[in-house]
Amino acid sequence: MNGPTPVWLSAVYLVLVFACAVGLAAGFRGLLALAAPAGLARTLRSAPLTASFGLLVILLYFLAALFAPVIAPFGEREVVGGQFLPWDSVHLLGTDNLGRDMFTRLLYGARNTVGVAFITTGIAFFAGALLGLLAAVVGGWLDQFLSRTVDVLMAIPALIFALLLLTILGTSVVNMILVIALIDSTRVFRLARAVAMNIVVMDYIEAARLRGEGLYHLILREILPNAAAPLVAEFGLRFCFVFLSISALSFLGLGMQPPTADWGSMVRENATLITFGDVTPLLPAGAIALLTVAVNFVVDWMLHRASGLKE
Template identity: 40%
Template sequence: MSATQSDPQQRPADSRSRLTDTIRSNRLAQVGVVVVLLLAVTAVFGPLVSPYDPVEQNLAHQLEPPSPSHPLGTDQLGRDVLTRLLYGARLSLGIAVAVTGVRLVVGTAVGLVAGYAGGWVDEALMRLVDTLLAFPGIVLALVIAGVLGPSLVNVMLALAVVGWASYARLVRSNVLALRNREFVTSARLLGRSRTHVVVRHLIPNVVAPVVVLATLDIGGVILGTAGLSFIGLGAQPPTPEWGTMLASGRTYLQQAWWLVNAPGVCIMITVLGFNLLGDSLRDMLSPTQSAQMEQL
C-alpha cells in the first residue's frame, strides 16, 4: 500500500507543491492567476470606490465618449459605463460561483453514490446523466429559462440543472477506479462504515479533478449567463449585468462603440483567465485524470 494511496492527507500537500511549481514555470498560468485575482478584487472593492450610481439616469450626459470624469464613457441613459461594469463584475462572478457550487455539490454526490453503490443504483443514475449530456447544455438551459420566464434566478436554476452531469460522470469514474484499491479494501475489512470510507478515503481522492472542472466551468457559466441575458431571458434592465449591457448597447454600436466593447472585453478576459487557471490546475494532475477532463 503506497503512501499516496493510504494517506489522503498527504495528497493535498503534494498537490499544492505541484500547483506552485506549475504556476512558477508557466507564464500562461501566471496570467490566469493574475486575471482571476484582479477580477475578485474588482468585484469586491470596485463598486465601493465608484462615485456613481449604476442605475441612476442622467439624460444630460447621454452617450458621452470616454473622458476623465467617465473613463469608459456613458450609455444611452447617461449612466457611467465603468461603474456598471464594476457592479456587473460582482454580479457575474457571484452568479458563476453560486451556479458552479450547486453543480459541484449535486454532481459530486450523485457520482459518489453511483460509483460506490454500483448495481441498479449506478445504472439508474448514469442513465439520467446520459440523458442530460445528450442535449447541448446551452440549448437545454435556454428551454428551461424560457419556460420559467425571464429572470436572473431562473437562469441560475437552468444553468445549475444542466451542468451537474459532467461532475457526476467524472466523480463516478474516479470512484470506480478507487473502490477496489488496497486502502479502501483495508478500511472495509476493519469494519469501517460506508460513510467513513466515502468521507475519509474517496472524497479526498476526487477533490483535485473536481476543482479543476469547477475552475474551467466558471468561465462557461459566465458566458451562459451573459448569453441568456443578451437574448432577454436573464437579468432585466436596469440591472448592471454584462450580457444585458451588450444587448442594450448593440443599437448604438456605430455611434458609441464603447457600450459593446467594454462589457465584451470584460467577458473575454474573465473567461480567458479562468480557462488559463483551470488548464494550469489540470497540468498538475496525472495523465489519466487529464485525459478524463478533456473528454468532458
C-alpha cells in the same frame, strides 16, 4: 477626420500590450512568492507566466467585485447624463443607452455576473460530485438510475434546454441559477463518477470495506482526497462554462433582468455603437473573454502539476 490605424501601428500596440502583460505576470509572481510560506513560495516560483497572469486577473476581478460600491463613481442604476456620451474625465468609458455610467456598470457587472456564476457553479459542483461519487461507491440500481437520467438530460442541447426551462419557469435570478446548476451538474456527475470508478477498485478501498467503514467514510476519507485534483480542475472549467452561459442568456434577454448590471445584457444594450465604430460595447465582451482565458490558464497549470509531468 482620422483615417484607419496603420497595420504596423496596430502590431506595435499588440507587442506593447503583450510586454506589459508579461511584466505584470512576472512581478505578481514574485510578490506572491515573497508573501507566501516557504513550501507554497517554491510552487509559485515554478508557475508559468500564463498561470501568474491568470491569478492576477482573477484577483483584480475579485477586488473589483468586492469594492465596486467604493470604486464606482456613480450608482449602479443612476442615470448621470445623456445617451451614449463619449469617454471623458467624468465618464471614463462614456454612458450607455440610458445615460448610465459605463465604468460603474462594468464594476457592478463584475459583482453580479461573476458572483452569480460562482454560486451557480458551487451548487452544480456540489450536487454533481456528490451524486457521482455516490453512484460509483454504491453501484447497482442507484448507479443505473442516476446514469441513465444524466444521459437523458445531456442529450438535450444545454442552451436550448436552459431557454425552454426559463421560458416556462420565468426569468428570475433564482430560476436561472437553479436551471443552469441542474444542466451543468450532469457534466460534473459524469466526471466524478468516472474518476471514482477507477478508485473504488483499489486495494485500500477494499481494505476499508473489510474494516467495516461506512459510506460516509469511504467517500470523504478514501475517495475524495484521491479524486481532488481532477475535480478542482473541473470546478475551474465548469465556472467558465457557467459564466459564459449566464452571459449568453442575459444577452438573449432571459438572464439577469434590467436594471441589474450584467455584462451579457450590457453588450446587447449598447450594440448599436458598433455600427459607428465605437468599441464601448466590446468592453463587457472583453471582460468576459479575459476572465475565461485567465481561469483556463490557472486550470491548465493545476492539471499539469497534478499529472506529475515535468517541464
